[in-house]
Amino acid sequence: MTESEHGHVWGVCDEVQGLFREPRRAVYELFDWAADGTDVRGWVGCRVWLVPEDRTLDPWLLEDAESLGRQGRSGALVLTGLDDYMGPPEGYRRPVRLHDGYRWLGSCREFARVLLDEQPAPSLVLRGLAPSDRLRRALATGTRRALDLDEAWLEIRDDHGAPLTDRLLRPKVRAWRPSSHGPALIDLELQDEVERPVPRYARPVWDRWLAGPPETAGAWTGLDTRQREAWLELVRERGCRLDRRSRPAGGVYELEGRHITDEPGLFLALGEAVNGPGGYFGGCVDALADCLRGGFGYTAPATLLWRNAATARDHLSHVLTANGTHYDLVALALEVLAEGRIRVVCE
Template identity: 40%
Template sequence: MDGLFKPKTDPAPVPMELIGCEPAEPLLAALRRPRPRERDWASLLVLDRHGAVMASRTVGLAITGARPSVLGGTLVDIALTDGGDDRPSPAARPIWEQWYQGAPAEPNMWAPYDSQGRAAWLDLTTRAWRVPVRRPDQLGGEHHLDGRFATDVPGLHCAIAEALLGPGSYFGREWNAFRDCLRGGFGVAPPFTLVWHHSDVARHALADVVEDPQGQLSYFEDIVQLLERRGVTVVLR
């Protein structure tokens, strides 16, 4: 068995350059340290063209160098040893460019994308969801799910989140995360009624997608049963 199990090699860190940083505390304190500290962290807030926060992410402040910024003034450009491994993929660029114009205001703006693009859309909703303060859960009421474009798992979760919380919202990106959201703390909690329009689209498209460990339920059936177990009245139309 020698050589069968080998420790996985960590990927090499990918540097990141922050351009146009304002030299204020605690950034100045980090720059003054003779050695970088792994415990120093910073939150990067991504702003849209209107100056509103559209996403957030955390990076380690292991600084390898700093110089006067190419933008001039008193700003500085900072090089980080590692920019993290959760950078948006090339497939996400169109989605980020769309959100840069402003937060999604209309439903189904994710629908024209393929499965990879829809997954990138969901990823951005998770980043955007961390920015605002959580509001109290809404209980009861009737929500309408537009199921016309729920042709894959990412599309289904985009549609569910929009039905419950509106365009650009987060309410889980796969089965386990969706189950966690139904426990409360994400803006809406059972009991409520979900009217699922065009439900046959997801029923047929996800017939061969199985999350159930026993393989007895399709993804569509599993989601419906999960909703009902958590106290949601599901009306399929």
Template identity: 40%
Template sequence: MVADTERYDIVLGAGVRNEEGFFELPATPRFELFAGTTAAAASAGRCSAVDGLFRARMDPAPVPLELIGCEPAEPLLAALRRPRRSERDWAYLLVLDRHGAVMASRTVGLAITGARPSVLGGTLVDITLADGGHDRPSPAARPVWAQWHQGPPAEPHMWAPYDSQGRAEWLDLTTRDWRMPAPRPDRSGGEHHLDGRFVTDVPGLHCAMAEALLGPGRYFGREWNAFKDCLCGGFGVVPPFTLTWRDSEVARRAPADVVEDPLGRLSYFEEVVGLLEQSGVTVVLR
């Protein structure tokens, strides 16, 4: 604690990240803390010193990845014959549903540390990669992936039984085209109905919003900035239109402590409604 009783020392958990470019501090540095990450963020005060900002950190150790039952096609055989040549290469690991459509993708390094006949038999091989990458799905993804494996959802509210993590994984799968998708023709006008009974968190809000505007399993943003981009067009629907939000009080109460407004005046729900109205959407709350 500093000697000045008007000042406080604050510890921020996970408040520092590595950056590519480091620089020398000036002789008398000045730091200012902003409450938010946007240009409109409000100042939360000034700091006279910061400890831990320019401190070397070890990268996490790579975690191996097992590829079980690989077909020994020629590109894979070439990598197995000369693993050192391939260890700097990267590849897409595509997750397919039972119809062969891409559900998701992961980037993996081709540093191969082992290969052997597959436990599945036949001519298949099992391969160990030194590093499975940093964007591995969480355990919450398993039941969601199992459901989507049958094909994209055709019924509404299939995301509703999951918790916030599972709903976030659901939103990941709505962006299932691993390449840059072509802009969709936009339609405007008409009335859309949002069923708000299950909007108990931010991921649930975006699941319900996309379902109301485009149908089950579709994408219309997964967080504030992406949602704002979708309202500009290219994702299937564009204002003006009318959105009737039934059971809106559920969303008003549940994510009330989530605040996007840098001044802390509005909840996430209120900010979303305000953005819709600013974009030309007539919002009817019921």
């Protein structure tokens, strides 16, 4: 754990308790819900957009959305998810349509955001922590001001010590005690609402990456879209930390496309084609364009052999923008690759 402003190390620990927990989710009631086909139930999508039908306001994003079905006497559809508070205001009185980036889900007359009861800040326990001298002084002082560590980064490494990802904290020390992990170590309990806690569904993905990066390509192919998103997040955060030597121009990359059935699958396959198992080469079209400019193992020009390209075309040629406009993601990716001087041969 390091101080965010100057990078001073507060301490190094063996494990963190409380990092894996469900994020606080927003709850929406969608009144007079009319489904476009089958009513939505269970997990809905990584990104669900609420689009005002009159297009006078920007869409509202609800991430990792789940449907609880119709509830109450009104029969409103209830959705939960992580929102960014950007979009139609509370009590918006005009019809709204919903889509998940791939298809339209339905529409409602209006919606309401349900206010949940405030919950106490959870604890984050750094077990087996070797505290810095600065942290020892703060603990010895023991005042409220000394125990407020302001803002810090929790830097997470895999079992081999390689950087994997991080989380921003605003930690206040609740308690500390000698640790069973070894002499001179402590268990430090922090009052903190972790920015981006890791939800349960992503725990198997994290466990896999904490053991070290994959040694063979395609370790993500058996995952559902939700877990592929979690895998792609770790690939992106680890990939942006690596120092790579640019390979010579004229390289030939092979992309196996049998499992490109969703957007994260497209960028996971591209990353592994260019940079090997667990490799990163963009997590969206804009990031792909950035990677093509250099610094991510690629030197123009090159050739990409895209095998079984029909699978991606079947699943990603009619996706939706945030406001619901159809576009061809495969064609857009091919255009960006061509601009980056990668000649693509589809098979």
